[in-house]
Every structure is written in C-alpha cells, then in structure tokens.
Amino acid sequence: MVWTRRHILSLADFSQAEYDVVLQTASSFREVLSRRTKKVPTLQGQVVANLFFESSTRTRSSFELAAKRLSADTINFAAGTSSLSKGETILDTAKTYLAMGTDMMVIRHKEAGVPQAIAAEMDRLGVRVGVLNAGDGQHEHPSQALLDLFTICTLLDSEQPTLSLLEGKKIAIVGDILHSRVARSNIWSLTASGAEVHLAAPPTLLPKWFAEYVTDSDNQSAAKPRQLFLHWALDPALEDADFVMTLRLQKERMTSHLLPSLREYHQQFGITRDRLKRCKPEVKVLHPGPVNRGVEISSDLMDDPQFSLISQQVTSGVAVRMALLYLMGGGKVA
Numbered sequence: 240m241v242w243t244r245r246h247i248l249s250l251a252d253f254s255q256a257e258y259d260v261v262l263q264t265a266s267s268f269r270e271v272l273s274r275r276t277k278k279v280p281t282l283q284g285q286v287v288a289n290l291f292f293e294s295s296t297r298t299r300s301s302f303e304l305a306a307k308r309l310s311a312d313t314i315n316f317a318a319g320t321s322s323l324s325k326g327e328t329i330l331d332t333a334k335t336y337l338a339m340g341t342d343m344m345v346i347r348h349k350e351a352g353v354p355q356a357i358a359a360e361m362d363r364l365g366v367r368v369g370v371l372n373a374g375d376g377q378h379e380h381p382s383q384a385l386l387d388l389f390t391i392c393t394l395l396d397s398e399q400p401t402l403s404l405l406e407g408k409k410i411a412i413v414g415d416i417l418h419s420r421v422a423r424s425n426i427w428s429l430t431a432s433g434a435e436v437h438l439a440a441p442p443t444l445l446p447k448w449f450a451e452y453v454t455d456s457d458n459q460s461a462a463k464p465r466q467l468f469l470h471w472a473l474d475p476a477l478e479d480a481d482f483v484m485t486l487r488l489q490k491e492r493m494t495s496h497l498l499p500s501l502r503e504y505h506q507q508f509g510i511t512r513d514r515l516k517r518c519k520p521e522v523k524v525l526h527p528g529p530v531n532r533g534v535e536i537s538s539d540l541m542d543d544p545q546f547s548l549i550s551q552q553v554t555s556g557v558a559v560r561m562a563l564l565y566l567m568g569g570g571k572v573a
Contacts, residue, residue, distance in 0.1 A: 264562035305560035351376030384424030406433035414486030430465035439476035
C-alpha cells in the first residue's frame with residue numbers, strides 16, 4: 240500500500256493494512272537498532288519538533304531517539320521555560336516552530352484535542368507538516384498502543400508481525416481505564432485484530448458507557464466485528480487470557496475519591512503470580528509505565544522475564560516511533 244496519512248492522531252479509523260505497514264516497518268527498524276551502527280540517513284535534512292506540554296519520560300525520550308536514529312534534526316520544547324508563561328497561545332507556539340522549518344510535530348498535552356487543533360491549523364495553512372499525537376488528555380495515545388501491538392505480535396512471530404496473529408486471542412486490560420488514553424487506543428488496535436478484549440476495573444474506573452465505546456463509532460474500519468467485554472471483577476477477565484495489560488492508577492487525573500485505598504485496589508485488581516494462574520500457562524504481562532509497584536502489579540512479577548514484557552515494550556517504542564516518523568516523513572512502503 241501507499242502510505243497517505245499525513246497526521247497520526249487516533250487509531251479509531253486505522254485500517255488493517257495500515258497496522259500491518261507500521262508493524263512491518265517497525266520490524267525493519269528493529270533490525271537496524273540491533274546493528275553496531277544504529278543510524279540511517281532516511282530523514283536527513285528534516286526537522287522533528289517534540290512539543291511536550293505535559294511531563295513525560297519514555298515517550299519523549301523514545302521519540303527524540305527515534306528521530307536521531309533516522310538522522311533528523313530535533314527541537315525539544317519545554318512548556319515551563321517557554322513563552323506560554325508570557326501569554327503566547329499553543330497555536331502561536333506551533334506556528335513559531337513551523338516558521339523554523341519544522342517538518343513534523345510530536346504533540347503531548349494534558350487536554351484532549353490539542354494535537355487535532357494543531358493539525359487542523361497546519362492543514363488550514365496549506366503546509367505539509369505532519370502532526371503525531373503523543374498523548375492528549377483522556378483521549379488517545381496512538382504510538383503507545385502501536386508499540387504494545389508490536390511487542391505482542393513480534394512475540395508471536397518475530398519475522399512477520401501482522402495484525403491477524405491476534406485473531407482469537409483473549410487480552411485483558413486491567414486498571415484505571417476511565418482516565419487512560421492508552422486503554423482507548425489499545426481498544427481500537429486490539430479489537431481491530433479480531434482479538435477478544437476484556438476490560439476489568441472497579442465500577443468507578445470503568446463506566447457502563449465503555450461498552451458502547453467501539454460499537455457506536457462511525458469509524459468502523461475493522462475487518463472483523465469488534466469484541467469488547469466489561470467486568471467489574473478481575474477473575475472473569477483473567478480466565479484463559481493470553482495477555483494481560485495492567486494500567487497505572489492516574490491519581491493526577493482523578494478529581495474525586497474513586498477508590499477506598501490503594502491497598503484495597505491491589506487486593507481486588509492487582510496482578511500477582513497467584514492471579515495469573517487463571518490465565519493461559521504462557522500468559523504475558525504488559526504495562527505502559529510508569530508503574531506503581533505493589534499497586535497495579537506485584538514488584539516481583541514486574542521484574543520476572545518469564546511473564547513480564549515491560550522492558551520489551553520500552554525497546555519496541557524506539558522502533559515503532561522510528562516507523563511512524565519514517566512513514567509520515569515520506570518514506571516508501573516496501
């Protein structure tokens with residue numbers, strides 16, 4: 240296929256072909272990253288601006304490294320030391336970086352819709368600047384979901400990772416789903432594959448309307464019917480699961496007391512070795528990070544390579560983000 244998507248803002252309308260192109264391109268870059276010389280001249284002369292209006296460690300660092308591995312020039316924006324404190328608007332900030340010759344903007348913001356607004360402004364101006372959503376409020380985090388997908392698919396087939404590998408698999412997503420942009424993006428990508436996605440959380444963190452999250456969308460691009468199930472108890476979600484994704488309790492986004500205590504949450508929804516006995520014997524555990532050890536997942540389980548894919552997720556992030564920048568920057572699809 241020919242890659243035509245200028246912006247990557249959401250996975251709601253991604254096609255199976257687009258998922259497969261990202262997976263296979265990331266697989267090629269994973270091979271590049273295993274070499275002694277880990278740099279390729281693919282985006283030489285292009286400028287990638289990382290506009291992070293919200294704190295980040297993994298996402299920001301991996302986007303910066305991905306751009307440098309592709310030989311792009313990078314500009315890193317820090318909100319605390321910017322002219323925003325003097326009254327400059329976000330759109331004016333973006334246009335300032337545009338005037339500096341930026342070709343791609345990677346945007347993270349605590350409010351949903353900011354990357355979409357910047358992308359719309361770039362389109363209105365008629366410039367060929369790609370905007371990539373690196374996480375916006377409680378909306379989406381496409382690159383995290385794509386690296387999660389890549390981590391799982393390369394485990395199933397390291398040579399030819401494709402979306403169809405997940406058909407019929409049971410994947411449990413456990414934790415603070417209400418506030419999680421990662422969960423929303425993962426719901427789109429995983430249900431598009433034909434996998435069964437089971438959400439599990441206390442009722443305060445998993446409202447009933449999540450059952451309609453994918454079925455009411457106008458963007459039904461999945462080749463197969465989407466399968467999404469809700470559970471307000473953990474055991475049914477874990478029963479015979481192939482993969483378990485546990486999510487961080489996002490206390491900074493909670494505006495009211497949604498949980499009695501962290502200890503009670505761990506007792507009911509924390510992932511431990513004992514609870515994994517309900518899953519398939521070869522079950523693997525993922526977490527987007529940062530992790531509250533002993534809350535969402537037991538510390539010993541997090542560090543156990545027999546079950547944990549957490550370090551692989553971080554490694555996958557660079558290859559996947561290289562693939563996204565490459566495709567948005569006009570790279571040819573093999």
